[in-house]
Amino acid sequence: MKKNILLNSILKYIVLALIFLFLLFPIYWVLITSFKSNMEAYRFPPTFMPQAPSLSSYFNLFVKNSDFFIYYKNNFIVAGAASVATTLLAICSGYAMSRFHFKWNRWIVAALLASQMFPVISRMISLYGIMGKIHLINTHIGLILALMAGMLPFTAMLMSSFFDSVPRAIEEAAYIDGAGRLQILWKIVAPLVKPGMLAVIIYAFLLTWDDYLHAITLIQSDALRTLSAGVALRYLGELSYDWSLINTISIVGMLPIIILFFFFQKYMIKGLVSGAVKG
């Protein structure tokens, strides 16, 4: 019996180590490649620790490929604006879905649930023309609106599950005391769901930071491109890739989101789990 338990726990740690090796080693691999000199990056068999760590590829990125930072800046603008705006709208609609139960609610929830399933390409085939007609093609505003629409269904429902956990008695008391409905929402209820708001805004930022398809179809001029689309079109076009540069781009491209995640993981993990597991 005792031997069995020991065997079990050894097996457990082996499986754990293997899965973690699979999940974390690729990031380590890219990180050390970005610190290798160009010569060393192309050595075979590869070295598992950089022999002469250097910042030359970062230097190259800043000096020779500074166009990358245009995409980077655009990605911050688009992701920042889209996530803030999405969260504001999600607070409004989430509150309405959680508090007021009218007969149209069922239809709205059904429409939102269905909207999550449609492939982005299907939307883009038509939006490409529609955006052209309303003069929003090749603009950040158009891109932000299209991205927001894609995120609203999930974020609104997530927000609504956070409002569900706030007792209604507080609002009723405030209402009797003469507070207006908007005042109740922004001054009394919204502060109580701050963790939920943080979860939604970071999740929305994560999704927009990741966007590729919207940007690649709705943006045509290079100066407006965002990270994924810009990198794919500029650095992956040729037959042979500059791997040293690409590994550096990978690290710089994932850095903001990893930092954000580690700062706010408490809210994000809780938010996502409660959103997905409840609804």
Add this chain to the structure above:
Amino acid sequence: MIRMSSPVAPSPDRKFLMKKKTGDRLFSLALLLPTILMTIIFILIPVVDSVIKSFLDYKVKNIISGVPGKWNDFANYIRLFQNSKLVPSIFITFEFVIIVVAMQFVFGMALALILNSNMKFARFFRSIMMMPWVVPTIISALIWMWIYQPQYGLLKYLVSFFSMGHISEFAILNHPSLALFGIAIAALWKQIPLTTLLLLAGLQNLPDDMLEAATVDGANGVARFFRIVLPYMKSVIKVAMSMAIIENFKQFPLVWTMTGGGPNNSTTTLAVLSYREAFVSNNLGSGAAVTTVWMLLMMVVVFVYNHLMRTEVMD
């Protein structure tokens, strides 16, 4: 943003409740309006419009010249079936979804069970585990392409090391029968963390006394897992797996970046086919026909899935 009528002052009269109800109705509608409009304008109308376009002869030149598309008697669909592009890509999509979702469940569940077993540093492990999940999809494609790189890649080295030098050339993405699996590994890498997180949350909600009672009754680990843990977690598993199915059914950037649908169309999923038809061949009508078939299939899959996983007595 939203303008509201001035707040209703509390009044002691009997109409108060009626008035509140009407006010609530207006307020709720005003709050919902922006979301409803956004969803209609940027999701529902485009999707319906693209279904309509799938029956038209509609190319990029129609957009430029402003000439509306012409009804073409299902020619888009007929051509896609006849030149045998559509049917293989349906099979490839299903193959991809099944491989990724099944492996994701097995590894995610294994990891969740381990992290839930009173081990030290479980919280620390849980938080660093999430890292691949936040890495942007295009970058995760680049990470794996670097590992798979045919001349200097790590995988080539590992394969030649473990085969004692018997296999000295290994380019997984250039191999028609392995390329899809290579992409699936990258997809798993990015998706296992979230699945594990959700399953772990489900495990933590399990009532301890149930498990204890089962242990006293002499149920061993395997029996406990299948008879108690799985049935109790059914609703969490249902949500986690339906998210995985939808995500992989829709997967585009990973495949497009890593192989572009090749080699020999062996990784041309419905997503790649529709993008290629619409935005590379500039035949929007034909691309719309692919996405229409794709959406129909997805609805069938989700319907069948919900039917199979319907929550019965346990909830």
